[in-house]
Structures are given as C-alpha cells and as structure tokens.
Amino acid sequence: MTTDESHRLIPANTVRVELRVVNSRFIGSAGPAATVEQAKAFIAAVRAEMPDATHHVYAYIIGHGASTIEGMSDDGEPAGTAGRPVLSVVRGSGLGDVVVVVTRYFGGTLLGTGGLVRAYGDTAKAVLADVPRIEKIARRTLLVTIPYAAYEPVRRLIAAHDGVIEDEAFAADVTLEVSVPEAHGAALIEALRGVTAGRANIVT
Structure with missing residues (x-):
C-alpha cells in the first residue's frame, strides 16, 4: 500500500478494546469522524457512557494528507x-477522519510518566489495530433538472453510476x-444528456 492510498482510509465503524495496566483499566474507543463536530460528539458520547471514569x-x-485538523x-x-x-x-495509523478516546479507571497505583505514555499509547494501538478500514471515496454534487418523462430512466442511470439522490423538487x-x-461524474453527465436528448440542465 502506498502512502497516497493510506491517506484515503477511514474507519468503517466503531470499535472498543480494554487493557489492564497495574490495576488501572484503559478502555480504547475509536470510530469515524468526518468533522470536528462529529469527533466532539463521539467524545461526549463516550463520556456520557462512562461518567464515573477518572x-x-x-x-x-x-x-487526509496535507489538509488535516488535529485535536487532543x-x-x-x-x-x-x-x-x-x-x-x-x-x-x-494511516487513517483520516478518525477519533480515539482512551478512558481510564484509576486502579490505585501511580504509573509514572513513562508508564502513562506506554499505557495510553498501547491502548490506542490496540483499538486501531481492530478498526476495520474502508477507502474514502471523493464525491461530487450535481444539480439536475429534467422533464417529468425522463424521471424514471434518470433515476435508473443515477443508481447505475453509484449515485445517490439527496433531494428532489417537483x-x-x-x-x-x-x-x-x-x-x-463525467460518465453520468454524458449519460444523462444522452437519455434526455440534451434536455437535462446539469449544474456541477
């Protein structure tokens, strides 16, 4: 896998693991987050689920790549x-659009600076090792205006090109x-113009 390919990988879903280090419990939760707001919502959900954690x-x-926002x-x-x-x-990890929360329940024994670094790092590694990965596919939005007669064939064309109708106005x-x-995108635009005999108005 090349670096470029890895930068397009995102978590497919949420995963949780637990490690025990000198009586302390370290619970790692990881999941997808396409925005800072989604990351903060994920963190808030973990806090709400385990409000008694230390x-x-x-x-x-x-x-992904050069344009990223980081937080910790x-x-x-x-x-x-x-x-x-x-x-x-x-x-x-090679992942983008990802959030990791490591929740600690203190076990009564201080771990020291080095022990904490290892425990938090190891928990993050463990949970990310379990995260299933999918490729993030770049998408574009088209605004397509068509005659009523073309509605059904156009719907079929959109589905055939892995498109999704987000909104409809009649x-x-x-x-x-x-x-x-x-x-x-380009193939769909060409197909839409063909099936509507050029009557589709397409804004990209």
Whole structure:
C-alpha cells in the first residue's frame, strides 16, 4: 500500500478494546469522524457512557494528507503523557477522519510518566489495530433538472453510476440533487444528456 492510498482510509465503524495496566483499566474507543463536530460528539458520547471514569483522553485527525485538523486532550493527566502519545499513534495509523478516546479507571497505583505514555499509547494501538478500514471515496454534487418523462430512466442511470439522490423538487420540471463518486461524474453527465436528448440542465 502506498502512502497516497493510506491517506484515503477511514474507519468503517466503531470499535472498543480494554487493557489492564497495574490495576488501572484503559478502555480504547475509536470510530469515524468526518468533522470536528462529529469527533466532539463521539467524545461526549463516550463520556456520557462512562461518567464515573477518572480520565477521558482523546485525539482525532479530520481530513487526509496535507489538509488535516488535529485535536487532543490529556484530560487531567500530566501534560504530554496521554493525549500526545494517543495522537502520535493516530498519526501513524494511516487513517483520516478518525477519533480515539482512551478512558481510564484509576486502579490505585501511580504509573509514572513513562508508564502513562506506554499505557495510553498501547491502548490506542490496540483499538486501531481492530478498526476495520474502508477507502474514502471523493464525491461530487450535481444539480439536475429534467422533464417529468425522463424521471424514471434518470433515476435508473443515477443508481447505475453509484449515485445517490439527496433531494428532489417537483415544479414545472423535476430538479434532483445528486451525489456521485468523483470517478463516475463525467460518465453520468454524458449519460444523462444522452437519455434526455440534451434536455437535462446539469449544474456541477
């Protein structure tokens, strides 16, 4: 796998693992987040699920390649011992649009700076190792206005090009808001013009 390919990978769903380190429980939760708002909602959901935990350390990376937004928090652990090692693991995972929360239930024994770094880093590695990965497919939006007579054949064409109708408006003509994979966009536009004999108005 090349670096370019890895930058397009995102989590397919949410995963959770648990490690025990010197009586402390470390629970790693990881999942997809396409925006900072989604990452914050994921973190808030984990906090709400385990409100009695000692710490909820997190890190996220939104986006891929050179244009990413990162965030992290030590959540009360000594600075640099929790959020930073989790973020380091996330950076090295090849995933984008990902959020990781490591929840700690303190077990009564202090782990020390090195112990904390290892425990948080190891939990992040364990949960990301279990995360199923899918490729993020770039999509584009088309605004398509067609005669009523073309509605059914156009719907079939959109489906055949892996497109999704996000919205429909019925007035003098039918206007469809269509999301389609970038790789299929040009072929769909050409097919739409063909099936409507050039009567489709397409805004890209």
